[in-house]
Amino acid sequence: MNIYLSESQFKYEIEKLCRIFLPFEKFSFVADEKSAQILCILKRTGRKVTLSAELSLFSEHAALKESTEETNLKELERRTAALLYRCFEKITGYRSPWGILTGVRPAKLFASQCKILGDDGARRYFRERLLVSQSKIDLLNTTANSEKAIIDLSKKRSVSVYIGIPFCPSRCSYCSFVSHSVEHAKKLIPKYVALLCREIEETAEIAKKLDLQIETVYIGGGTPTTLSGEQLSAVMGAVNAHFKLQNLREFTVEAGRPDTVTEERLLSILQGGATRISINPQTMNDRVLRAVGRRHAAKDTVKAMQLARRLGFSNINMDLIAGLPEDTIESFQQSLEEVLKLSPESVTVHTLCLKRSAKLSVDGCREVLKQGEEAEKMVDHAKNTLIEAGIFPYYMYRQSKMVGNLENVGYAKPGFEGLYNVYIMDETHTILACGASAVTKLKDPISGAIERIYNFKYPYEYCNRFEEQLKRKERIEKFYAELHGRY
Numbered sequence: 001m002n003i004y005l006s007e008s009q010f011k012y013e014i015e016k017l018c019r020i021f022l023p024f025e026k027f028s029f030v031a032d033e034k035s036a037q038i039l040c041i042l043k044r045t046g047r048k049v050t051l052s053a054e055l056s057l058f059s060e061h062a063a064l065k066e067s068t069e070e071t072n073l074k075e076l077e078r079r080t081a082a083l084l085y086r087c088f089e090k091i092t093g094y095r096s097p098w099g100i101l102t103g104v105r106p107a108k109l110f111a112s113q114c115k116i117l118g119d120d121g122a123r124r125y126f127r128e129r130l131l132v133s134q135s136k137i138d139l140l141n142t143t144a145n146s147e148k149a150i151i152d153l154s155k156k157r158s159v160s161v162y163i164g165i166p167f168c169p170s171r172c173s174y175c176s177f178v179s180h181s182v183e184h185a186k187k188l189i190p191k192y193v194a195l196l197c198r199e200i201e202e203t204a205e206i207a208k209k210l211d212l213q214i215e216t217v218y219i220g221g222g223t224p225t226t227l228s229g230e231q232l233s234a235v236m237g238a239v240n241a242h243f244k245l246q247n248l249r250e251f252t253v254e255a256g257r258p259d260t261v262t263e264e265r266l267l268s269i270l271q272g273g274a275t276r277i278s279i280n281p282q283t284m285n286d287r288v289l290r291a292v293g294r295r296h297a298a299k300d301t302v303k304a305m306q307l308a309r310r311l312g313f314s315n316i317n318m319d320l321i322a323g324l325p326e327d328t329i330e331s332f333q334q335s336l337e338e339v340l341k342l343s344p345e346s347v348t349v350h351t352l353c354l355k356r357s358a359k360l361s362v363d364g365c366r367e368v369l370k371q372g373e374e375a376e377k378m379v380d381h382a383k384n385t386l387i388e389a390g391i392f393p394y395y396m397y398r399q400s401k402m403v404g405n406l407e408n409v410g411y412a413k414p415g416f417e418g419l420y421n422v423y424i425m426d427e428t429h430t431i432l433a434c435g436a437s438a439v440t441k442l443k444d445p446i447s448g449a450i451e452r453i454y455n456f457k458y459p460y461e462y463c464n465r466f467e468e469q470l471k472r473k474e475r476i477e478k479f480y481a482e483l484h485g486r487y
């Protein structure tokens with residue numbers, strides 16, 4: 001589709017807005033109004049500014065206009081986006097629960113608006129200016145409050161550690177993560193583990209030199225339990241041996257897929273000092289599991305949970321995904337019931353992220369929007385059921401191309417919130433990351449700016465160019481040296 005903009009600065013926001021309704025459409029920005037199906041025009045006459053948006057879609061046409069004396073370009077951009085949003089809404093009949101808001105950290109934005117406008121002002125801003133639904137504003141309010149209590153635990157020298165294991169037993173159809181099916185990468189794993197332990201050691205040395213305080217450690221993936229018990233012990237052993245963990249508040253290991261949960265691995269995780277694990281069924285419906293290429297059944301999740309409880313794990317998170325292919329509202333509700341019977345301390349409800357598909361062009365758009373409405377009912381049901389069960393929302397984030405333009409929400413029983421989840425999403429403090437595709441994020445506590453150090457994306461690159469990669473970590477010390485005296 002062609003887009004004509006009179007203000008080229010609006011390009012980024014307008015394209016993101018169009019993606020809410022047409023996630024996989026190819027947009028081109030054109031200089032000729034006549035060849036465009038989407039037009040956003042700003043005209044100035046003296047102090048008066050006239051904004052207009054037009055949309056031609058499905059052989060229908062919608063056009064809206066408004067006048068203002070506003071001078072702030074950001075605000076003019078927001079108003080233009082709102083006009084275009086209304087045009088889309090008029091033709092498609094779809095109202096996004098997040099309105100024109102497209103950012104990934106809405107709770108952070110809400111918290112910052114509360115500081116500027118007060119709680120009521122922030123609510124009004126989200127409702128009237130960003131067109132966010134009341135239900136999402138309530139969710140934001142609760143999560144922002146809960147996140148604040150966790151963020152306040154973080155102090156000047158606080159950091160968290162992330163360790164990535166980018167292997168999985170097989171690839172799920174919906175996955176967009178850089179993860180290698182173990183069948184293809186088996187030979188690489190011993191070398192990967194050995195080098196990862198070295199990177200952990202080197203990173204810990206830097207942290208010690210800088211006197212950084214480790215608040216949380218998170219071993220994620222992929223599926224960390226693709227590693228053997230012995231390999232898990234080696235990785236966790238390296239963390240315990242080299243980092244100063246006296247003040248550690250949380251040590252999470254994503255056990256991930258239930259088909260990888262064995263007694264040997266769980267014992268290694270327990271002995272390695274994990275305080276929290278995650279066992280992720282995604283759905284408790286075997287038909288849906290087959291449809292997404294997961295090689296386990298719901299009964300494997302039950303067994304994995306029973307085993308983990310028997311071995312003494314007392315803080316277990318379970319993940320569900322709303323909007324999976326073949327899932328229905330009824331089967332999603334049933335999955336949630338099954339999960340609740342297993343009494344997890346926390347439940348994370350994700351929304352499926354759409355992957356590019358030939359079907360999902362303009363013609364497939366109505367189907368995608370309908371899928372979004374179904375997913376919205378699922379996440380609403382999850383929210384109400386979990387809150388009723390005493391499991392409350394404590395953090396949230398969004399990704400691009402989520403079904404229904406929805407969100408991922410972490411729910412927890414009070415006292416069982418996943419601290420690392422909040423720190424990484426809020427960008428509260430520095431994250432020291434080890435492993436393939438891991439990204440170290442250095443946070444300047446004064447300006448709030450984040451500097452990133454990227455590790456190589458793929459495990460074979462990580463192994464082959466390890467020394468080169470390790471060298472990049474020298475930047476950590478320089479970063480803190482430059483901060484010296486400013487905090």
Ligand code: SF4
Nearest residue numbers: 168171172175179222
């Ligand atoms: S288990 Fe997770 S990371 Fe691995 S393939 Fe499936 S969705 Fe991707």
